[in-house]
Amino acid sequence: MLTQEKTAELKEFAKQIRVQTLEQMATRGFGHLGGAMSMVEILSVLYGSQMKYDPRNPKWDGRDWLVCSKGHAGPSLYSALALKGFFPVEELLTLNQRGTKLPSHCDRNKTVGIDMTTGSLGQGLSLAAGLAFAHKLRGEANTVYAIVGDGELQEGQNWEAMMFSAQRGLDNLIVLVDNNHVQLDGVTADISNMESLDAKFAAFNWDAQRVDGHDLNALDEAIEKAKQQGGKPHAIIADTEKGKGVFWAEGQFNHHIEVSREAADEAINAILKQ
Amino acid sequence: MSIILSKTNEISEKPMAKAYFEYLDENMVNPDILHIESDLGLAILKLDALTIQGKYPTQFIDVGIQEANAVGVACGMSAKGFIPFVHSFGTFITRRVFDQVFISGAYAGANIKLIGSDPGIMAAFNGGTHMPFEDVALMRSIPEMTIVEPSDAVIAKALFKAAADTYGMFYIRFMRKEAATLYEDGSVFTVGKGNVIKDGGDVTIIACGAMVEESLQAVELLKQEGIEARLVDMFTIKPLDDELVIKCARETGAVVTAENHNIIGGLGSAVAETLSESCPVPLGRIGARDCFGQVGDVGYLKEVYGMAATDIAAKAKEVIAKK
Numbered sequence: 025m026l027t028q029e030k031t032a033e034l035k036e037f038a039k040q041i042r043v044q045t046l047e048q049m050a051t052r053g054f055g056h057l058g059g060a061m062s063m064v065e066i067l068s069v070l071y072g073s074q075m076k077y078d079p080r081n082p083k084w085d086g087r088d089w090l091v092c093s094k095g096h097a098g099p100s101l102y103s104a105l106a107l108k109g110f111f112p113v114e115e116l117l118t119l120n121q122r123g124t125k126l127p128s129h130c131d132r133n134k135t136v137g138i139d140m141t142t143g144s145l146g147q148g149l150s151l152a153a154g155l156a157f158a159h160k161l162r163g164e165a166n167t168v169y170a171i172v173g174d175g176e177l178q179e180g181q182n183w184e185a186m187m188f189s190a191q192r193g194l195d196n197l198i199v200l201v202d203n204n205h206v207q208l209d210g211v212t213a214d215i216s217n218m219e220s221l222d223a224k225f226a227a228f229n230w231d232a233q234r235v236d237g238h239d240l241n242a243l244d245e246a247i248e249k250a251k252q253q254g255g256k257p258h259a260i261i262a263d264t265e266k267g268k269g270v271f272w273a274e275g276q277f278n279h280h281i282e283v284s285r286e287a288a289d290e291a292i293n294a295i296l297k298q
Numbered sequence: 299m300s301i302i303l304s305k306t307n308e309i310s311e312k313p314m315a316k317a318y319f320e321y322l323d324e325n326m327v328n329p330d331i332l333h334i335e336s337d338l339g340l341a342i343l344k345l346d347a348l349t350i351q352g353k354y355p356t357q358f359i360d361v362g363i364q365e366a367n368a369v370g371v372a373c374g375m376s377a378k379g380f381i382p383f384v385h386s387f388g389t390f391i392t393r394r395v396f397d398q399v400f401i402s403g404a405y406a407g408a409n410i411k412l413i414g415s416d417p418g419i420m421a422a423f424n425g426g427t428h429m430p431f432e433d434v435a436l437m438r439s440i441p442e443m444t445i446v447e448p449s450d451a452v453i454a455k456a457l458f459k460a461a462a463d464t465y466g467m468f469y470i471r472f473m474r475k476e477a478a479t480l481y482e483d484g485s486v487f488t489v490g491k492g493n494v495i496k497d498g499g500d501v502t503i504i505a506c507g508a509m510v511e512e513s514l515q516a517v518e519l520l521k522q523e524g525i526e527a528r529l530v531d532m533f534t535i536k537p538l539d540d541e542l543v544i545k546c547a548r549e550t551g552a553v554v555t556a557e558n559h560n561i562i563g564g565l566g567s568a569v570a571e572t573l574s575e576s577c578p579v580p581l582g583r584i585g586a587r588d589c590f591g592q593v594g595d596v597g598y599l600k601e602v603y604g605m606a607a608t609d610i611a612a613k614a615k616e617v618i619a620k621k
Contacts, residue, residue, distance in 0.1 A: 091374075132377075133407050140377070141406035144397050150367045151402055154374020161329075161356055162378065181398070184367035191362075 026244050030073065034240045037107065038068040042269045043292050044103035048119040048126070050288035055119070056128065058266035058278035060100035062204035062237070063171055066262055067104040069243040070169060070200075079109035082137050088166055089155050091140040093148020094173040094202065095129035096280075102126050102135065110137035146179025148172060149199065153189045156197035156257070167251070170199045175207030178216050183228070189257040190229035197257040198250050202237065204266040208279040225259035237262025269295055301493050302482040307514060310451055315474040317451040318413070319346040321458040322383075326354040331462060332375065332382040335360040336368045342385055342415050342474060365390050369398040373408040381409060381462050387421070388414030388430035388471060396436055404440045404467045411461045411468040412437075417447065417507060418558030419599035420473045421591060429591025435563020437469040438536050444489060445536040447471040449510035452481040453533055460489055471507060471535075478511040480531065492539040494546075498526035501614045502546035505556035506532050506565050509584070512600070513556050515607035520614055527614055538568045540576070547577040552617040554582045556610050561585040580620035582613040 026034070041064045049055030071077070075088045092101050099119060106113045111125075118124045125134045129143030140155075142148045152170035159166045172182065189197055201221055205212050212218055225232040231253045235242040243262060250258035267273030270291045273281065323346075325331050333339075339347040339360055351358045361368045365386050372382035384391065391414045392399065403410060414433055416422075421429040437445050444466060448454035454472065461468040480495060487493070495510070496517050505513040510531045520527045528550055530542060547553055553573065555566035566583035573581055586603045600606040 131406075140374075141401065144401040147366075147370055147398060147402045150370020150398075151374040151377075153367075154371035155377060156374075157359075157371065158375040158378035158380055161380075181364075181366040181370065184361075184364035185370065188361050188364070188367055188371060 026073065026241050031240055034068045034072045037072045038064050038240070039295050039298065040107055041067055041100055041103040042295050044107065044113065044116050045100045046270065046283065046288040046292050048099045048102065048116045049283040050285050051117050052120050053284060054280065054282050055099055056096040056280045057270060057273055057283060058206065059094055059097045059173060059202070059204065061268045061270055061273070062264040062266045063097055063202040064100055064269065065238045065240055065243060066171060066200050066202060067100060069240055069247065071104045071108050073244050074247045075169065079137070082110060086166065089139045089152070089168045091142065091148045091152040091155070091168070091170040092130050093142050093170055094145065094176055095142030098126070098128060098130045101130065101138070105137040145173070145176040146181045149182045149185035152197060152199070153185045153194060156189070156194040157192055159196055160192070160194065166196065168197050170197070172199060172201055174201055174203040174205060174218050174221065175212050177201070177218050177221070186225065186228040186230065193255050194257045195254050198247060199257065199259045201259060201261045202264050203261050204264045206266040206277070206279070210277070221261045222259070225261070229256060230259045231256040232259045232261065234261040234263065237264035238268060301485040301487065303495055304479040304482055307478045307480065310476050310479050312451065313474055313476050314451050314454055314472065315342055315344065317454040318458065318472070319343050319350070321455050322350050323353070325459070325462065326350070326357050329357065330379055330381050331357060332380050333358050334368050334372045334382045334384045336365045336386045336390070337363045338386055365395045366398050369395045369410070370402050372410040373402040373406060376409040381411070383411045383413055385413040385415065387428055388417045388433045389428055392430065392433040392436045392469065400440055404442055408467065409465050411470060413470045413472050415472050415474055417471045417473055418586070419591070419596055419603060419605065420475065420508065420558065422596055422599065423593050425593035426591040431560040431586045431591060432563065434471065434535055434559050434565065438563060438568065440467070443467050443469060443536060445469045445471065446489060446533050447507040447535060448533055449507055449531050450477050450480040452483060452485055453487055456485070456487045457533070460487070464489070473508055477508065478514065480510060487533070489534050490537045490539060492530045492532040492534060492542045494528060495531050496527065496529035498528040499550055500526045501552045501554060501618050502528040502530060502550045503554045503556060503610060503614060504530045504532045504543065504546070504565065504569055506535060508558050509556040509605065512605065512607050513610055516610035516614065519607055519611040525614065525618065532565060535565050535568060538572060540572045543569055543572045544577045547573055547579045551621045552580045554584060554610060554613045554617055556584040556605070558605060559585050560588060562588055580617040582617045584610050584613055
């Protein structure tokens, strides 16, 4: 259970992630806003409470890893990394600028603190499983986290990775499904229904939980609980809302949209007033 | 420090696959070396697979029939310093998983070694579904990918070692069957440098893989007609030994390429690109001519696809006539 102070700190961190993500997207006037905003509380709990990392030594052997398989959500992850000191916050404004180190999609060769390159959906879970298995073989206690989108789980490779992870008992792998129920072309349930995801993971012999993905306490507790359970890889289905926290985007199709300076300022003001 | 040519070119007693087993058996004492398999372990290693599994149980990782995940897991493991060799048939380890190899592998700067077995007509009775005539073309289009195709067991073993010792993505196009002995133990090979294995001044045959042995026979056929052909084993398809290609073109004035692959996108294309830019000479290409594979014994398939020694010799005379 998070203390009141810690909850307040994570809440503020989440706000700042949203603000900085809007700032980034406003510089070019567009971005993958919806999916970046839906996973903000997940990022807040990971980088504010659960993950072991050292921004001064980003490749530290003892660190936990994050594979953000939904690579298009890079900007909110960049915000979390900058706010935690991996690189200067001002650098966020170089998103998608010429020669930038911050491309739309996560790139481990370009951005300090990005552990894996993603962007072609459905590949991150295998990478995370490989990392988790590698730590097992080396006898190391690092945890590997992965954030995958519900739409992205339509890719068959994920289910291959699920079988592999269960077969190898990768209990050092914690997958957070950013279950925002919407993909680029519409509502996931209308296109290729993925529910019930917790039952699907459980059927693949995973430890599966389901939580409100915008509830910081619930997310933190679920990760704590996962860490206590040995023998199986862990899935936390985090029910979220695409575009969460940006009032003019919530409830709209907001996968990749225009973000004008004025619209960004309005949203930032609203977030800071909360 | 160079190659030592075999004097006899006899067909080896052991299949080429044994070279891979020997490589693993000798090198898995390094716990970072892994073999990641998609349910074709017994195909490439036969019962030696059990020996490797017994001796190095954590280093032989069979993920089952899931090539995309095999590549992803390998890329993840390479980020922790492991050196995975990932095997499937040539069709599946390139064509089926192209995007995984491209993004999780090459673009992400991973360090994995793809082994594609049964190249081209070596797929024989598995037929058109399993006959990769396009794998080299696919892999050549990926930046920073190294592509090698060994022609005998000695160079195969050396190339497995070179791949493991060099950080980066490799595609090793690997036939499993018995092959002619071309090199003696102790030969030293350099990726990026082709091997001249027969000298001659009338024409150059640039071949790779199984077509090196076939080309050796073509050299003999040409000799009977008074034509001195030079033969290059261009095991290093990417990077291609441009310098050697240009030198041979200048010195012999005509070139034939011979590959067990589609003439589109493979060795023939690579050589044509280099010659067109730097030293245009008459060129002929031996290989499958933009068509699919089919079932058959290797001898039959060589005839069907125009890959026999007689075809190579005829092509050599054709390009010489154009000089």
